[in-house]
Amino acid sequence: MKSMNIVLIGMAGAGKSSVGPVLAKSLARPFVDVDTLMEQDQGLSLQEIVDRKGQTAFRIYEEQTLLSLDLTGHVIATGGSAIYSELGIRHLKQSSHLVLLDVPLDLLEERVDDVDQRGLVRQDQQSFSSLYWERRPLYHRHADLIIDCSGKSITGICQVIVARLAMGSS
Numbered sequence: 001m002k003s004m005n006i007v008l009i010g011m012a013g014a015g016k017s018s019v020g021p022v023l024a025k026s027l028a029r030p031f032v033d034v035d036t037l038m039e040q041d042q043g044l045s046l047q048e049i050v051d052r053k054g055q056t057a058f059r060i061y062e063e064q065t066l067l068s069l070d071l072t073g074h075v076i077a078t079g080g081s082a083i084y085s086e087l088g089i090r091h092l093k094q095s096s097h098l099v100l101l102d103v104p105l106d107l108l109e110e111r112v113d114d115v116d117q118r119g120l121v122r123q124d125q126q127s128f129s130s131l132y133w134e135r136r137p138l139y140h141r142h143a144d145l146i147i148d149c150s151g152k153s154i155t156g157i158c159q160v161i162v163a164r165l166a167m168g169s170s
Contacts (some may be wrong), residue, residue, distance in 0.1 A: 013111035100143035
């Protein structure tokens with residue numbers, strides 16, 4: 001398990017960027033946030049990339065960023081739309097455990113109140129709920145491990161991930 005990356009997937013608001021650093025610290029691993037890499041590379045926020053360059057360009061940048069990752073032993077937080085990139089997900093699965101942070105829609109909607117400023121890749125006027133139901137089967141299909149995050153703290157989520165991955169590697 002030491003050399004395998006742990007890649008966090010899930011919807012915006014699932015806690016990937018919050019859980020990731022805590023999980024990385026608890027395992028003494030480096031942490032990488034794909035959204036941050038994209039923002040640094042493009043010199044724009046995620047929302048600015050979507051607004052100025054469009055959703056297609058955003059997905060291309062995201063896929064290129066995923067494909068450029070050549071890491072071992074890291075904790076990686078992906079953007080919520082990374083799941084749309086078959087090539088990117090396949091690349092990650094070669095060296096990673098994909099861990100879905102599964103959060104119920106009602107809780108996600110409470111956490112994500114800035115849908116129009118979040119850098120979400122979605123169809124014009126597509127609701128957050130519709131996006132959730134569109135992505136949910138993709139997350140479940142690609143996840144090696146699904147963590148029900150309901151009622152759990154960040155530390156609690158990290159403990160469950162570590163325990164479940166340890167069980168799988170023995």
